[in-house]
Amino acid sequence: MGSLQQREENGEASVVTEETAISISPGSIHGFESLHRLLEANLKPQIFQEVSRLLLGLNCGRPLERICLPEAATSLSAENNFDLQAFSFHADKELLRQQRVVRVGLIQNSIALPTTAHFADQKNAIMQKVKPMIDAAGASGVNIICLQEAWMMPFAFCTREKKWCEFAEPVDGEATQFLQELARKYNMVIVNPILERDVSHGDTIWNTAVVIGNHGNIIGIHRKNHIPRVGDFNESTYYMEGNTGHPVFETAYGKIAINICYGRHHPLNWLAFGLNGAEIVFNPSATVGELSEPMWPIEARNAAIANSYYVGSINRVGTEVFPNPFTSGDGKPQHSDFGHFYGSSHFSAPDASCTPSLSRHRDGLMVSDMDLNLCRQLKDKWGFRMTARYELYADLFSKYLKPDFTPQVIVDPALQKKI
Template identity: 50%
Template sequence: MNKSIDSLIKNNLSGKVLEDFNRIYYGKKHHSVLVLDSTNELDFEIAGYSLPAEKEQLRQPRIVRLGLIQHSIVLTTDSPIIDQRQAIFDKVRNIINAAALEGVQILCLQETWSMPFFLCTKERTKWGEFAESAEYGPSTLFLSELAAKYKMVIISPILEVDDEGVWWNTAVIINEKGEYIGKHRKNHLPSVGSFSEMSYYCPGNTGHMVFDTKYAKLAVNICYGRHHALNWLMFGLNGAEIVFNPSATISEFGETFWGIEARNAAIANNYFTCSINRVGKEEFTVGSENNITRSYYGSSYITAPDGCRTPSLSKTRDGLLITEIDLNMCRQLKDQWGFSMTSRLDMYAENLISYITNHCTNNQ
């Protein structure tokens, strides 16, 4: 079934029943829909919402417009690599242009956005040319020009190759001047089913970096890292106001809890979370006869620290989700819930050290 739960609910519930569902499922009875200038003639879905904070007497609102892009690949996976990448660039450029027209200030793309997610093939050599420099690679150069043109901070998840020839799953951060300001490398790598990412690149060595940009303090928790609660926690302890979760996830690998983990992280850590997942079907020929097909379910969404979330983008279409947020909500929820005072990090740290000493050391 290709319809999202959002469309099913919208088309089948109304009145008080719909309000009750929205209150429980989305955290609010009615969606605060943004009026967008872009037309419906675009060849991708575009949707806009607002997640406002309570008005304060002494502090002005800290309004930021976020943009998430989900998209499919364009050419078949046996096409020349340079053509595959350029076709994706051309598609994404049109979506970024639309985001700029709608005033997006921080934009995030999906995991390894400029290539097919070939990591399910268990092949390596034939795909090596997709790996690129974080600082000077074609994806960074392409997006740097658009970031400077539109004064937009852009998060670009790529397959990185460093100066030693080592691969990493990396998110590059480009500021509103088009400058490379840093990168985060994926901390947790899956080895589940056909996705054995440990065969391709190393677990990240950049820790839990938070980037202090013109518009917000942001962090990136790449794909599989969302299954690890302490990963989310550390970004919050380091001061993140927004954590992006760019992903490439198929339905049999967690669709049932796709809408839960990032939402829970937003509540537990008093920051906004942004979940991005690619869409479309990707087909690979491995060897001479073995064909592998992977289908991705999109459904990108954003959650506020109070647990309210936007509807999801489509499960099947390219899309741009725009959400206007007020960063004051992060402090408001910290004050309301008092997690910093009640977290007992000292107790957890003591128990973690004991566990590592008694279990991990003995298992080596």
């Protein structure tokens, strides 16, 4: 069978069983599909079960619940070599409210053509690549789906070249029109994160999520609130901090919000969507291994716990190589690629549980059933809103914003004597 990496390269299916347990050489640290599968393949079942309990937050002895998807979906996954996983979160039944189970999807994808191809061809090829994944979601009865950040283009911000702005499009542009048709066809809410060109405001560029209703209508937009200036993420060269606040979109299937990429490092951004009533917050992202992989499983789960809502985390996948070499502000020589986008899309729930992650190497569709009633159940159980003392923090922030803010510091008198 060879290593998982080899099997992937051969396009073989990637179900890892005890017999195909892989061995990893230190040089091939990207050889496995996900931490979950690596552990599953290398631990005895009983130990794996306990490790899963701790890592996936499966308390009360509850096992990880997989959903069986229809053959129409699994065959699309096999034909198009995308990872397909489906799970269900647990919630208690209530006496006074019906269950509100929605089926939610996340799509991660690599680009489809070299970045040297004609821009129109690149964009079109990505759309054709993503379509079978949306079709699989449609065949699976997914109600709400979210794509990755700026999914319709390579993540070219590392280059600092302005020509990539040509990929930007208006809110009702090509990508939106493509997805509106699929939204109507599958009666599905689709979150469409694009690079936006705001023609009515002097061609301003934004990083935007367009929320498309299940009738194909545009419900509204959210523009990325927090912009990175780190490593190759030269996004502040291209667009500014969003001006749309923290909107929650009330769709046919629940109240959703979008925290785009770098916003996941800001607990306040997550909190604001919570205060506005979000039940599911998507985090469409594009992030690379060396920089952020240790943070990836932490921040989304923390947000789900602290704010009593579900989180869907999406990261693009693959390595993107650009025509002109660039430096990365790290003293290293010029190079042409952004590093490895490690995929690993997954869901987190307000009860601190989470799903395993999609592949670190391949396109993928993650599906999960979630009862939105769980959000309020967790609010009632843990009382985080009730105990939050927002008045303390409103007061602190108003002081902190002043130029002469003095931090609350108590100095050891013994130190003061020395001074």
